[in-house]
Amino acid sequence: MATQERTIAYLLEQLASLPGLSARKMFGEYALQRDGKTLALICDDQLFVKPTAPGRALAPQAPEAPAYPGAKPSLLIEADLWENQDWLADLLLATEQALPAPKPKRPKKP
Secondary structure, eight states, X not given: OOOOHHHHHHHHHHTTTSTTOEEEEETTXXXXXXXXXXXXXXXXXXXXXXXXXXXHHHOTTOOEEESSTTOOEEEEEOGGGGGOHHHHHHHHHHHHHHSOOOOOOOOOOO
């Protein structure tokens, strides 16, 4: 079951306080990105946040689960928690700050 457009729209609305946050379609599902960093995946209408120490501290109740078969475990944020806009924004901001800067892309060879 693929993620519905309304799920993406709702999450982006809830996270409107984070400027520059976008949803990018990837592999038939979506990734939440900000400043070149992938912070979370949305697969089958579920939100999977990359696990970091600050993220775990803000979401100690969140179980870890893979977003898709073969993926590394992520923090599974239950849909009822999405309603708390400030908490959700704080979680993604803390995750972003804990992740390393993205590696620069190599120039294409002629």
